[in-house]
Amino acid sequence: MEVGFLGLGIMGKAMSMNLLRHGFKVTVWNRTLSKCDELVEHGASVAETPAAVVKKCKYTIAMLSDPSAAFSVVFGKDGILEQICAGKGYVDMSTVDADTSTKINEAITAKGGYFLEAPVSGSKKPAEDGQLVILAAGEKALYEEVIPAFNVMGKKSFYLGQVGNGAKMKLVVNMIMGSMINAFSEGLVLAGRSGLDPSVLLDVLDLGGIANPMFRLKGPTMIQGSHSPAFPLKHQQKDMRLALALGDETATSMPVAAAANEAFKKARSMGLGDLDFSAVYETVKALEQPSQKN
Ligand SMILES: NC(=O)C1=CN([C@@H]2O[C@H](COP(=O)(O)OP(=O)(O)OC[C@H]3O[C@@H](n4cnc5c(N)ncnc54)[C@H](OP(=O)(O)O)[C@@H]3O)[C@@H](O)[C@H]2O)C=CC1
Numbered sequence: 001m002e003v004g005f006l007g008l009g010i011m012g013k014a015m016s017m018n019l020l021r022h023g024f025k026v027t028v029w030n031r032t033l034s035k036c037d038e039l040v041e042h043g044a045s046v047a048e049t050p051a052a053v054v055k056k057c058k059y060t061i062a063m064l065s066d067p068s069a070a071f072s073v074v075f076g077k078d079g080i081l082e083q084i085c086a087g088k089g090y091v092d093m094s095t096v097d098a099d100t101s102t103k104i105n106e107a108i109t110a111k112g113g114y115f116l117e118a119p120v121s122g123s124k125k126p127a128e129d130g131q132l133v134i135l136a137a138g139e140k141a142l143y144e145e146v147i148p149a150f151n152v153m154g155k156k157s158f159y160l161g162q163v164g165n166g167a168k169m170k171l172v173v174n175m176i177m178g179s180m181i182n183a184f185s186e187g188l189v190l191a192g193r194s195g196l197d198p199s200v201l202l203d204v205l206d207l208g209g210i211a212n213p214m215f216r217l218k219g220p221t222m223i224q225g226s227h228s229p230a231f232p233l234k235h236q237q238k239d240m241r242l243a244l245a246l247g248d249e250t251a252t253s254m255p256v257a258a259a260a261n262e263a264f265k266k267a268r269s270m271g272l273g274d275l276d277f278s279a280v281y282e283t284v285k286a287l288e289q290p291s292q293k294n
């Protein structure tokens with residue numbers, strides 16, 4: 001199977017590498033073209049523009065940073081719309097909001113193409129290991145045609161119906177995750193300031209009812225103050241912002257998520273946006289220690 005792949009950031013690089021490893025013919029494009037070199041070493045072809053990828057491939061997958069990037073590769077000069085036509089499919093796996101996906105779907109289908117949104121749960125390591133959870137919605141026929149690629153990139157694919165449902169599911173998941181990492185950060189700092197060993201807290205948490213892979217994976221590196229990016233904090237803040245907008249649309253009160261978003265914004269203002277989202281811990285640590293006198 002031949003596929004195009006747009007966007008070779010942390011996730012796109014790992015996902016396209018996986019496709020190559022499993023025998024797919026992959027044509028890649030990235031805004032910063034030099035990032036294609038490593039994929040070429042592993043057998044990929046390169047195209048100069050998103051339009052050139054679509055011209056060459058029946059199916060094109062994208063994994064881009066945010067709604068603005070997703071729009072840019074579709075509607076911009078040399079973008080997808082210049083070549084998409086009947087018989088070609090476009091699969092956007094970026095995390096965006098339902099409105100962005102809907103507008104892209106309308107533009108692609110107006111040209112006769114097929115569209116599927118397919119954001120993913122799981123980070124750098126699951127992407128490298130082909131263990132993502134894929135949240136697809138849109139054209140069912142396209143979903144069925146690209147299942148071989150999803151089976152290589154992920155451990156489970158959900159088909160969620162109409163365009164927008166994949167984006168919404170992904171934002172709900174990341175809203176929960178963003179709130180959890182904030183509560184976890186506060187717990188680690190509270191333990192330390194209460195004279196407890198945060199490492200022992202990790203052991204206690206891991207044996208109880210709120211044990212989870214995220215605490216297990218991030219806890220030790222957070223305690224060390226190491227936040228090498230797997231999921232950049234700026235993207236987590238984007239997801240909180242989009243989830244809160246979904247809360248506005250549906251009149252859903254989310255005070256916990258709103259507070260978590262403020263912490264991610266604070267982290268960005270401290271220059272931590274390109275670090276892992278676990279760096280939100282540093283904002284809690286940075287807050288002045290309360291006076292013991294009162
Ligand atoms: N990292 C993670 O753990 C996960 C991330 N996601 C989501 O996946 C998407 C990608 O994440 P990730 O790989 O971590 O992000 P990165 O920041 O590592 O990569 C972003 C990619 O988007 C490209 N890009 C950014 N702006 C534009 C633009 N205007 N036009 C064209 N290309 C652009 C970048 O190109 P360039 O190289 O030129 O900058 C790069 O290829 C995001 O939506 C994120 O929320 C989902 C699940 C997990």
Ligand SMILES: O=CCCC(=O)O
Nearest residue numbers: 095121122123174231
């Ligand atoms: O969007 C990023 C999700 C990261 C994860 O699921 O661990």
